[in-house]
Amino acid sequence: MNIHEYQAKALFEKFGVPVPKGAAAKTKEEFDTALAQLPEGATMVKSQIHAGGRGKGTFTDGYKGGVKFCKTKADAKEIAGKMLGNTLVTVQTGPAGRKVQTVYFTVASDIKKEYYLAVLLDRASSRPVIVASTEGGVEIEKVAHDTPEKITKVVIDPAIGIADFQLRQLISALQLSGNEAKNAAKLIKNLYTMFWETDAAMVEVNPLITTPAGDVLALDAKVSFDSNALYRHPEIVALRDLNEEDPKEIEASKFDLAYIALDGNIACLVNGAGLAMSTMDIIKHYGGNPANFLDVGGGASKEKVVAAFKIILGDANVKGIFVNIFGGIMDCNVIAEGVVEAVKEVGLKLPLVVRLEGNNVAAGKATLAKSGLSLVSGDTMADAAQKIVKLVA
Amino acid sequence: MSILITPKTKILVQGITGAFGAKHAQLSLDYGTQVVAGVTPGKGGQVFEHAGHKVPIFNSVHEAAAATGATVSAIFVPPPFAADAILECVDANLDLAVCITEGIPIKDMIRVKRAIAGKKTRLVGPNCPGLVTPGDGENSKGGCRIGIAPGYIHKQGHVGVVSRSGTLTYEAVFQLTSKNIGQTTCVGIGGDPVNGTSHLDVIKLFNEDPDTHGIIMIGEIGGSAEVEAARWIKANCKKPVAGFIAGATAPAGRRMGHAGAIVGGAEDTAAAKIAVFKECGIEVAVTPSDMADALLRAAAAKGVKLS
Numbered sequence: 001m002n003i004h005e006y007q008a009k010a011l012f013e014k015f016g017v018p019v020p021k022g023a024a025a026k027t028k029e030e031f032d033t034a035l036a037q038l039p040e041g042a043t044m045v046k047s048q049i050h051a052g053g054r055g056k057g058t059f060t061d062g063y064k065g066g067v068k069f070c071k072t073k074a075d076a077k078e079i080a081g082k083m084l085g086n087t088l089v090t091v092q093t094g095p096a097g098r099k100v101q102t103v104y105f106t107v108a109s110d111i112k113k114e115y116y117l118a119v120l121l122d123r124a125s126s127r128p129v130i131v132a133s134t135e136g137g138v139e140i141e142k143v144a145h146d147t148p149e150k151i152t153k154v155v156i157d158p159a160i161g162i163a164d165f166q167l168r169q170l171i172s173a174l175q176l177s178g179n180e181a182k183n184a185a186k187l188i189k190n191l192y193t194m195f196w197e198t199d200a201a202m203v204e205v206n207p208l209i210t211t212p213a214g215d216v217l218a219l220d221a222k223v224s225f226d227s228n229a230l231y232r233h234p235e236i237v238a239l240r241d242l243n244e245e246d247p248k249e250i251e252a253s254k255f256d257l258a259y260i261a262l263d264g265n266i267a268c269l270v271n272g273a274g275l276a277m278s279t280m281d282i283i284k285h286y287g288g289n290p291a292n293f294l295d296v297g298g299g300a301s302k303e304k305v306v307a308a309f310k311i312i313l314g315d316a317n318v319k320g321i322f323v324n325i326f327g328g329i330m331d332c333n334v335i336a337e338g339v340v341e342a343v344k345e346v347g348l349k350l351p352l353v354v355r356l357e358g359n360n361v362a363a364g365k366a367t368l369a370k371s372g373l374s375l376v377s378g379d380t381m382a383d384a385a386q387k388i389v390k391l392v393a
Numbered sequence: 394m395s396i397l398i399t400p401k402t403k404i405l406v407q408g409i410t411g412a413f414g415a416k417h418a419q420l421s422l423d424y425g426t427q428v429v430a431g432v433t434p435g436k437g438g439q440v441f442e443h444a445g446h447k448v449p450i451f452n453s454v455h456e457a458a459a460a461t462g463a464t465v466s467a468i469f470v471p472p473p474f475a476a477d478a479i480l481e482c483v484d485a486n487l488d489l490a491v492c493i494t495e496g497i498p499i500k501d502m503i504r505v506k507r508a509i510a511g512k513k514t515r516l517v518g519p520n521c522p523g524l525v526t527p528g529d530g531e532n533s534k535g536g537c538r539i540g541i542a543p544g545y546i547h548k549q550g551h552v553g554v555v556s557r558s559g560t561l562t563y564e565a566v567f568q569l570t571s572k573n574i575g576q577t578t579c580v581g582i583g584g585d586p587v588n589g590t591s592h593l594d595v596i597k598l599f600n601e602d603p604d605t606h607g608i609i610m611i612g613e614i615g616g617s618a619e620v621e622a623a624r625w626i627k628a629n630c631k632k633p634v635a636g637f638i639a640g641a642t643a644p645a646g647r648r649m650g651h652a653g654a655i656v657g658g659a660e661d662t663a664a665a666k667i668a669v670f671k672e673c674g675i676e677v678a679v680t681p682s683d684m685a686d687a688l689l690r691a692a693a694a695k696g697v698k699l700s
Contacts, residue, residue: 092646121499123616123653126506126587145659158503199500228472229498258650262642273584273650274558274613277639278681281663284642285680293643295650298541298559328543328563329420357567359543381564382682 001225003239004048006104008203008221015194017187019218022106024048031080034105035073042108043076044069047083049090049098050244052222057090059083060097066090069108076105094263101243109217114207115174116140116151117188117218119195121202128156130192132170136207162192179214187216198236199229248311255307257296264289265319266392267312269305271296271330279324282381288389291318300330305338309346320351320392324381325358332356332364340371351391352376355384394604395526395578396553396595397489397515398465398537402526405430405463407470407478409441409450414469417493417541419443421467424544425528425535430457432466454478454485467523467539468492475519476501479589483514491539492518492589502587509589516589520651522559522581525566542566542579550575552688552699553599555592556611557584557651561639561681565609568685574700577605584613584651592622600630607633607692607699609684610675613654614640615661620669627673633691633699636670637678638663 003011006024013019023034035043047054047066054066059082066088070076080103089097114136122129133151135143144151152173154166167185176184187208195203204222211217230237242250252259258273262280266288270276273295280290292315296308312318325335339354355378356364368375376391378384404421408414409431421428422443430449431441437452451457454466466487470478475494482490497519509516517524523540527533527547538544546563548570556562562581569576580595582588592610599605608630612619619638626634641663643649645656656662670677676691678684692699 121586123586126503158507199498226499228496260647272560274639275560277643277649280642282680290642293649326560326563380682382680
């Protein structure tokens with residue numbers, strides 16, 4: 001689960017990670033109250049959407065830049081008016097962009113130097129890792145590729161937590177000394193505590209900055225949480241912004257279906273995450289384009305199949321459907337009955353290819369055959385994939 | 394022969410009184426697996442009955458193992474309690490804990506992984522379909538089935554299968570059995586980013602098992618476990634190996650059902666993993682329908698008989 005920058009910074013402050021003073025506004029009426037909390041002077045206005053590349057983004061009405069520097073609070077108010085309610089397109093949003101429903105005003109800090117800092121899971125060691133670099137404010141992937149020696153990784157022993165010598169390693173890698181070193185060490189320690197205590201999946205600060213006054217501040221904040229752990233963090237669940245999620249994905253989660261919208265035109269309905277991923281792959285392999293990832297899970301019922309059909313048909317781009325089920329324990333006939341019921345209920349007009357294999361498959365195929373529906377059967381995944389690609393082409 | 398489990402292995406089931414655990418304990422009993430104990434705290438003394446089997450239930454793994462000689466646990470307890478269930482197996486010195494539970498917080502698994510390092514107990518999973526060593530009966534009955542895989546699709550034989558994904562494992566096993574090629578053991582290691590047993594751990598066991606003549610390794614986007622296993626195979630494994638990687642079309646940064654299936658960088662894409670497979674002499678299945686055929690090609694190239 002992702003949260004907005006202004007929410008992440010509120011969490012930072014709670015855990016003792018210093019950030020520039022800021023205030024958020026969800027309506028134009030709130031601009032004045034928000035700005036009143038900041039001192040007069042240089043102010044940043046930041047569009048709050050769950051996507052990166054905001055600064056270089058363009059709004060659908062042509063206005064450029066989702067993050068702006070303003071010399072005065074009055075300017076900031078005017079700029080915020082152009083952002084709020086407008087739709088911002090960045091490299092990460094896709095062409096449709098995201099509607100900006102919150103703007104965040106912060107004090108524009110004097111920057112001495114920019115750094116990079118993140119805490120995430122190191123899969124190789126199965127432990128948390130702190131990643132730090134003197135190259136902040138730029139794409140970290142590019143730094144990792146071009147100058148890997150400028151990135152320092154410190155793996156944390158979860159039984160001990162972050163040790164002082166590790167903080168010294170990080171401070172030394174960031175080439176900080178004196179007050180800056182002291183402040184940065186405290187910030188890193190607190191950031192790690194926040195990562196661990198909140199069950200975060202990733203905490204990224206890019207850039208982390210030093211100021212001429214010797215302060216160390218998190219200028220940006222990107223935080224995501226382990227969705228498996230949300231049950232023990234109601235305070236974090238409360239930060240969820242449904243406006244930032246695909247309505248079809250929200251609907252799917254109500255039925256315990258794992259759905260992810262893609263930009264192709266062949267909808268997939270599959271059991272099992274691995275099989276669902278490879279169903280998308282095989283469609284692509286034979287020249288088609290998958291419209292979604294959809295895993296109905298191991299215990300799919302008729303109701304779940306019907307709900308899944310409704311969700312995939314909610315995507316206007318869909319021109320055909322591929323149902324691929326390997327019923328290990330699951331009864332293929334239950335799936336077949338679900339498919340028949342769903343097709344009748346939604347009055348499906350699009351081509352449908354069904355590949356069933358596994359438990360009670362003969363009964364499942366018989367149910368499909370006697371349904372009178374115009375669907376095509378596939379014997380193997382490859383056979384079925386080629387058929388749906390051909391039908392949609 | 395087989396790896397990790399044999400038809401004689403005695404199993405206990407943690408969470409046997411829950412609907413999910415009960416259903417699969419029944420299916421394992423039907424398969425002929427030695428399910429000798431159940432564990433549910435507070436329900437010790439009760440009996441789990443199914444088709445003439447009477448399986449005693451205990452309050453703790455310690456008691457169950459001591460009373461029945463069970464050496465392996467199948468864990469079906471809900472996510473908030475699963476990490477504790479694994480640690481209990483480790484404390485009871487079991488040989489193997491197989492955690493089926495899906496949705497365990499990553500932090501819990503980070504701690505578990507740290508706590509079990511160097512201990513006797515091996516963990517498979519979590520979020521996995523479990524293991525099957527097929528038996529020699531009808532529809533491979535008489536084998537050892539731990540977890541949720543369909544037993545009847547298997548056949549006793551000489552191919553080892555290791556995979557992160559359940560349904561893809563079934564797909565591979567079904568293809569093998571349809572071609573009359575049997576399996577030694579099929580291991581689902583699970584789709585989470587922090588798990589107990591890696592692809593490489595299982596590959597090493599298959600490599601040492603004289604009865605395993607060929608291996609199918611199924612991976613996914615995310616992490617570098619498949620790459621690590623492939624490099625080891627290149628240097629150490631003479632047996633024919635076929636590989637498949639799911640998720641070639643997955644967009645970066647989106648979690649594809651499994652918590653571990655997410656592309657984070659250039660190294661963990663399907664294309665990068667497939668390139669390493671090829672470079673390491675692993676026969677790559679072009680589509681998931683091609684997994685058994687890919688192994689047949691690899692075996693033919695090495696002059697190895699699979700059945």
